[in-house]
Amino acid sequence: MTTKTAGRRAATRGTPRPPAATGKRLGPSPKMAVWFLLPAVLLLGVMVIYPIVYSIFRSLFDASGSTFVGVDNYVSIFTDSAMLTTIRNTLIWVAVAPALVTVVGLIFAVMTERIRWATAFKLVVFMPMAVSLMASGVIFRFVYEQDPDRGVANAVITSVRDIFSSGSGIPGARPRENDQAPVVASDGAVVTRQPVSPGQTVLVPLVGLRPDMLPASTAPAKTPGQGTAGINGTVWLDFTPGGGGAPEKVDVDEKALAGVTVEALRDGTVVATTTTANDGTFSFPELTSGDHVVRLPRENFEAPFNGLSWLGPTLITPAIIAAFIWVWAGFAMVLLSAGLASIPRDALEAARMDGATEWQVFRRITVPLLSPVLLVVFVTMIINTLKVFDLVFVIAPGSVQPQANVVALEMWRVSFGGGGDYGLGSALAIFLLILVLPFMMFNIRRFKREQS
Amino acid sequence: MTTATLEPKHARDREGIQRSPLARIIDRLGGGLLQVVVIVIALFWLMPTLGLFVVSLREQEANTSSGWWTLLTQPAQITLDNYANLLASGFTSSFWNTILITVPTTLLVIGIAAMAGYAFAWIEFPGRDALFLVVIGLLVVPIQIALIPIAGLYGTLGIFGSIPAVVLFHVAFGLPFAIFLLRNFFAGIPRELLEAARMDGAGEWKIFSTVVFPLAKPAIASLGIFQFLWVWNDLLVALVFADTENQPMTKALQSQMRQFQSNVDILAPGAFLSLLIPLILFFAFQRYFVQGMLAGSVK
Numbered sequence: 001m002t003t004k005t006a007g008r009r010a011a012t013r014g015t016p017r018p019p020a021a022t023g024k025r026l027g028p029s030p031k032m033a034v035w036f037l038l039p040a041v042l043l044l045g046v047m048v049i050y051p052i053v054y055s056i057f058r059s060l061f062d063a064s065g066s067t068f069v070g071v072d073n074y075v076s077i078f079t080d081s082a083m084l085t086t087i088r089n090t091l092i093w094v095a096v097a098p099a100l101v102t103v104v105g106l107i108f109a110v111m112t113e114r115i116r117w118a119t120a121f122k123l124v125v126f127m128p129m130a131v132s133l134m135a136s137g138v139i140f141r142f143v144y145e146q147d148p149d150r151g152v153a154n155a156v157i158t159s160v161r162d163i164f165s166s167g168s169g170i171p172g173a174r175p176r177e178n179d180q181a182p183v184v185a186s187d188g189a190v191v192t193r194q195p196v197s198p199g200q201t202v203l204v205p206l207v208g209l210r211p212d213m214l215p216a217s218t219a220p221a222k223t224p225g226q227g228t229a230g231i232n233g234t235v236w237l238d239f240t241p242g243g244g245g246a247p248e249k250v251d252v253d254e255k256a257l258a259g260v261t262v263e264a265l266r267d268g269t270v271v272a273t274t275t276t277a278n279d280g281t282f283s284f285p286e287l288t289s290g291d292h293v294v295r296l297p298r299e300n301f302e303a304p305f306n307g308l309s310w311l312g313p314t315l316i317t318p319a320i321i322a323a324f325i326w327v328w329a330g331f332a333m334v335l336l337s338a339g340l341a342s343i344p345r346d347a348l349e350a351a352r353m354d355g356a357t358e359w360q361v362f363r364r365i366t367v368p369l370l371s372p373v374l375l376v377v378f379v380t381m382i383i384n385t386l387k388v389f390d391l392v393f394v395i396a397p398g399s400v401q402p403q404a405n406v407v408a409l410e411m412w413r414v415s416f417g418g419g420g421d422y423g424l425g426s427a428l429a430i431f432l433l434i435l436v437l438p439f440m441m442f443n444i445r446r447f448k449r450e451q452s
Numbered sequence: 453m454t455t456a457t458l459e460p461k462h463a464r465d466r467e468g469i470q471r472s473p474l475a476r477i478i479d480r481l482g483g484g485l486l487q488v489v490v491i492v493i494a495l496f497w498l499m500p501t502l503g504l505f506v507v508s509l510r511e512q513e514a515n516t517s518s519g520w521w522t523l524l525t526q527p528a529q530i531t532l533d534n535y536a537n538l539l540a541s542g543f544t545s546s547f548w549n550t551i552l553i554t555v556p557t558t559l560l561v562i563g564i565a566a567m568a569g570y571a572f573a574w575i576e577f578p579g580r581d582a583l584f585l586v587v588i589g590l591l592v593v594p595i596q597i598a599l600i601p602i603a604g605l606y607g608t609l610g611i612f613g614s615i616p617a618v619v620l621f622h623v624a625f626g627l628p629f630a631i632f633l634l635r636n637f638f639a640g641i642p643r644e645l646l647e648a649a650r651m652d653g654a655g656e657w658k659i660f661s662t663v664v665f666p667l668a669k670p671a672i673a674s675l676g677i678f679q680f681l682w683v684w685n686d687l688l689v690a691l692v693f694a695d696t697e698n699q700p701m702t703k704a705l706q707s708q709m710r711q712f713q714s715n716v717d718i719l720a721p722g723a724f725l726s727l728l729i730p731l732i733l734f735f736a737f738q739r740y741f742v743q744g745m746l747a748g749s750v751k
Contacts, residue, residue, distance in 0.1 A: 011504035032656045037583075040568035040627055047624030048590055058600060108493070110607035116491055124494045127501070130741075131727040132685030134702040138723040141498040142507055142520075150519050152503055180479065295522035326500065330746075331745065338746055387594050390687045394709060411596045416692050422600050429597045436592045445590050 052433065058424035073427035086405040090435075093388060093406060097321050098381035102374060105332020110362070112333070122337070126330030133327065137394025140323040143213055144310035144395070153305025165177050170257055170300055173206040176238070181205070182248060188298035190441055195291035198284075201225075202233030205248050205259065209237055214255055219257040222279035230285035231292060235260050235276045256280030260300050265293045293295055311396070313403040320395050320404060326386065334376045339373035340366070376446075386435050407432050412419050484677050501727075508720035509536055515716050534721045543722055545697075546704035550726075552615050553690075554683045554701055557622040561679050562672055564623065565630030570660050572631065573638035574646060584635065590628040598625070599692050606693065613695030621693060630675050633747055637671035638664055674744025677737045681730050701726040 003228055062069045070170070077083050107126060112118035128136060145151030145343045148158040175190055176184045182203050183190050201224040214237070221236030237246060237255045245251035262282045264272040271292070284292075310319040341368060351361050389408040396404035405413075407428060415425030506520040514522075516531040523529060571577070572584050602621060606612035641664060649659045665672075687702040694703055705722045708715045734741060 027635045030575065033571045033575040033577035033580075036567045036571035036656075036660075039564045040631060043564065043620075043624045044587075044627055045591060046605075047621065048593060048628075051598035052593070054601040054604075055597055111486060111490055114486060121490055121494050123735070125497050126738075127731065127734065128497070130681055130730040131501070132702055132730070134685065134705055135504075135723040135727045136500075138705065138719055139504045141709075142503055142720070143500050149517070150515070152499065152521065155519055155521070165624060196473070204706050260593060281631065315527065325478065326497065329497075334742055334745060383592050388594075393687070398710065408594065408596055412599070412688065412691070415600055416603075425600055429594070429600065432594045432595050436594060440592050443591060444585055444588050447585070 012306040055426040055429050057434075058422060059430050060423075062423050063421040065422060069423065073424045074431070076424065077427060077431060082402055082405070083410070085403065086407055089403075089405055090386070090407045093316055093321065093385045094382055097388075098378050098384045100321070101325055101328045101332050101381045102378045104329045105336050105377060106370075106374070108329060108333040109336035110366075112337060118432050122330070122334060126331055128327045131327075133390035134394055136323060136327055137391055139390075140319075140326075140395050141311075144319055146307060146309055146311070148307040150191045151307065151310070153310060158307050166447060170206070170209060170260060171302060172208050173237070173257070173301060176205065176207055176247065183294075183296075188301060190296040190301075192294045196231055196294055197291050198230050198287045198289060200231060201246060202231060203250070204233060204235040204262075204294070204296065205238030206235065207237070207239055209239075214257075218255045218258070219278045219280075220252065221250050221254050222281055223250045224305050225282055225283075228283070228285065230283060230287045230293065231264060232281065232283045233294065234280045235261070235262065235282065235296065236280040261297055263295045263297055265295055266290055270295075292442060311400060313400055316396050316400050316404040320391050323391055323395060324385075326389075328381060328384065332381070335373055335377050336370065339370050343369045379442055383436055383439050386432065407435070469653055472626050499581065504720055505724055507716065508724045510534075512717045515720075534717045535725075537727070538718055538721045541718060542616065543704060543718075543725075544699070546699055546701045547725070549615065549694070549698055550684060550700035550702075553618050553622070553694075554680055557619050557626065557683045558676055558679045559632050560619070560623045561626040562676055564664060565627055565634050565675070566668070566672070567660070568627070568631045569638050570664055572635040573641075574664075575656070577713030587628050587631050591632060593625075593626050593628075595621075595688065599688075603692060612696060613693065615694070618689060618693045618698070618700075621689050622686065626679050626682065630679065633675050633744065634668065636747065637668050641667055670740065671747070673740040674747065677733060677741050678744050680733065684730055 007144045020417060026415060058065065060068060060070060060071055062072075068373075077087070108121075112121055115121065131139075143151060143153050148154040174185055175181050176438045177185075182193055184193050184206070190204065190206070191205075192202055203224070208435045212246065221234055224232040224234045233255045234250060237257055238249075239245070240251050240253050245254060256276070258276055258278045258280060260276045260282075262274050262276060264284050272287060274282050274284060304419065308315060310316070347365055347369070348361055351365055356364070387408050388406055392401075392404050392406055392409050393412075399415075401409075411425055411428040411432065413419055414421045414428065419425070503520050506523050507515055509531065510523065510529045511531050511533065512518060572580060572587075578680070603612065606617050611617045645663055645667075646659055649663050654662070684700075685702065686700075687706060690703040691698050691706065694700065699707075701722065705719060705726065708719050708722070
């Protein structure tokens with residue numbers, strides 16, 4: 001169990017404080033430090049510190065850098081409507097993603113404590129961290145493809161849904177709109193105009209479908225059988241290809257509509273349900289008396305479910321957050337596993353001896369003892385969330401990027417991705433820096449506390 | 453997974469605490485369910501990458517007409533054509549660019565950070581603690597802050613778009629984490645070892661290169677693998693600073709994204725090739741990977 005020993009070692013080692021100046025000086029002269037530090041200080045100074053200072057100044061100038069505009073760039077961050085969408089998305093990310101990653105990581109860490117092949121599981125969940133976000137983006141573009149025949153997400157959803165609701169719909173079919181038609185459209189469904197009583201037959205002629213859109217094997221419609229018990233009828237496409245044929249009458253070349261759900265209602269409640277046979281006929285033999293309304297419920301006329309539009313404007317951010325969880329859950333899990341391993345067993349056992357349930361032990365002992373690690377994972381995820389760029393850039397198709405936009409991506413877009421506005425770009429970069437400042441302070445405080 | 457593993461492994465059982473037979477039965481049933489849940493999650497986590505791999509091996513027409521999972525019933529669709537096309541399309545040059553960017557960056561970061569980490573851990577100089585807090589502060593600075601200023605700087609120096617320009621940027625932003633990690637490790641080295649070397653009259657450079665650096669191999673391995681993966685996987689820096697002729701794989705792939713549907717035969721094998729080396733490294737050195745993460749989880 002490599003991860004656990006590593007965790008213990010890291011936990012016990014902590015960050016030891018370098019020796020303080022005590023007594024006789026045996027160590028090197030402070031001047032030596034200059035040579036050791038020079039390359040790092042030089043690089044950090046030129047490539048990190050100077051850019052921060054420069055960006056503050058640059059953010060106060062316009063796109064070309066020639067005119068001083070004061071805080072105009074910052075004002076436009078908070079007034080421009082596209083920009084507000086970007087900020088809203090970043091807020092959604094920060095509110096949702098870090099908490100989800102931490103919770104999923106905690107669940108996984110607790111689960112793997114109890115299985116034997118935990119190392120294999122950890123490797124699998126951890127693997128996406130080694131993969132570039134670019135490649136992860138490509139991976140999830142495949143997962144989220146709209147067509148259920150290609151995208152695995154929609155393939156799963158549609159097949160699960162098909163288990164619960166079968167039936168081939170007839171979307172677009174409708175009755176003729178004239179006073180002679182025996183059926184009328186009503187609130188999405190189709191109902192008989194007159195009440196029907198047992199012994200009568202019901203004709204449900206529909207139009208609005210092209211005969212060639214029906215499966216080639218569709219049988220010709222059959223006139224409902226007279227004289228049999230109950231209510232009998234036919235649902236068919238009342239259209240004779242090539243002309244001819246009388247309306248509201250089952251003619252020779254007219255096609256049956258099979259598999260349509262038909263309901264019989266009495267006083268507004270459904271008393272019988274059936275589906276049409278291959279020749280379009282249906283029958284309610286069990287109805288013996290009373291006036292009924294025959295109804296073809298609305299579900300028949302709805303377009304078949306074809307999967308969710310993951311990459312559309314509504315679902316794009318949740319879809320990308322799911323990919324983010326896929327990437328980062330392993331990180332949270334490994335850190336929290338190490339934390340769990342370092343919790344003293346005695347504390348847990350003592351509580352169990354006192355009769356605490358597993359949930360109480362988890363809630364009252366494990367989570368509080370784990371809270372420092374939980375906090376580190378959570379804060380690390382907030383920082384990662386604020387910087388999220390690649391996933392949004394790669395998963396969101398170009399046309400949806402305005403709806404999926406986040407601050408880190410928008411900074412690139414306005415400055416390099418065709419915008420060319422270095423003023424606004426600098427302002428966004430500074431805005432991003434301000435967003436991470438609290439976490440910078442968190443890290444510094446945590447380090448100081450560990451040292452003392 | 454064999455059925456032999458379908459036995460719950462509870463710490464409390466191992467430690468010999470007596471539990472009622474009923475509780476044990478419940479544990480076993482729950483354990484079996486847990487195994488199933490964990491297997492489902494593992495499959496769920498594997499599926500996206502597996503899907504990419506299968507897509508990269510299928511004929512282009514097969515990919516446009518059906519899902520990759522149909523491979524289970526029609527194994528005849530497998531072909532290496534996509535990989536052949538990819539290699540013919542000049543993707544190999546971006547592979548070399550990735551190596552030319554990643555390897556020097558990793559070596560430079562290790563070398564420069566090891567020196568700085570040594571100074572922070574073992575040389576007393578005024579302002580040491582304050583300077584180290586600055587390094588910790590820089591850990592979280594987003595790279596977006598430097599894109600515009602450094603683009604200007606590179607323009608002035610005339611190196612914009614070149615591989616050294618990309619390397620330099622990565623080195624600078626890799627340093628804070630590297631210094632933090634190595635300084636913490638160095639500070640844990642027993643003082644006596646260094647004192648002994650000093651007694652023998654060794655200079656600072658000698659102590660650094662013959663005592664500290666060899667002792668720090670595990671930490672350096674962790675740092676090395678992290679740094680390698682970050683740079684290998686970077687898109688943003690390459691997008692801004694690398695010309696088309698110097699672009700790494702990530703940028704080359706990104707430029708194919710615009711026609712996602714029609715470029716599946718390039719994107720899928722390209723993405724898979726780009727993640728092959730990180731995956732190999734990850735599996736070979738996962739111990740160091742995890743250690744580095746635990747030690748440096750401030751970032």
